[in-house]
Amino acid sequence: MTALGVLAAAVGAVxxxxxxxxVARELRHTDADRATWWRLGLSRxxxxxxxxxxxxxxxxxxxxxxxxxxxxxxxIAPVGSVRSVEPSPGRELSPFxxxxxxGVAVLAAAVxxxxxxxxxxxxxxxxx
Numbered sequence: 001m002t003a004l005g006v007l008a009a010a011v012g013a014v015x016x017x018x019x020x021x022x023v024a025r026e027l028r029h030t031d032a033d034r035a036t037w038w039r040l041g042l043s044r045x046x047x048x049x050x051x052x053x054x055x056x057x058x059x060x061x062x063x064x065x066x067x068x069x070x071x072x073x074x075x076i077a078p079v080g081s082v083r084s085v086e087p088s089p090g091r092e093l094s095p096f097x098x099x100x101x102x103g104v105a106v107l108a109a110a111v112x113x114x115x116x117x118x119x120x121x122x123x124x125x126x127x128x
Contacts, residue, residue, distance in 0.1 A: 012104050020111050023055055027119040034119065047120035048113065055112045063105045070097060 001009075030051060037047055071093045 052116040
C-alpha cells in the first residue's frame with residue numbers, strides 16, 4: 001500500500017468516527033420527539049426512518065458531490081514522478097476509487113442506521 005493509500009484509509013476511518021459522533025449528538029437532541037412519537041404509537045421501524053432519513057440525505061448529497069469533484073479534479077491526479085509519464089491526463093473516474101467511495105458511503109449509512117436503531121430502542125417511556 002502506498003503512502004496515498006494509507007492516508008486515504010486514515011481519512012476514511014476518521015470520517016466515519018466523526019460521522020458517528022455527529023449522529024450521536026444529533027440523536028441526543030431528539031429525546032423529547034422520540035417520547036412523543038412513542039406516545040403516538042409509532043413503531044420502532046418508524047422511529048428509525050424518522051431519525052435516519054434526515055441524516056442519510058446529506059450523506060447521499062455528499063457522495064454525489066465527492067464523485068463529481070473526483071471526476072472534475074482527475075486531470076491533476078497523477079502526482080510525483082508518475083505525472084511526467086502520463087501522456088494526456090483526462091477526466092476519468094477510476095473504478096477502484098469509485099468502489100472504495102461507495103464502500104465508505106455504505107459504511108456511513110450503516111453507522112447512521114445502527115445508531116438510529118439503538119436510539120429508537122431507548123425511548124424514554126414515561127411512568128404511568
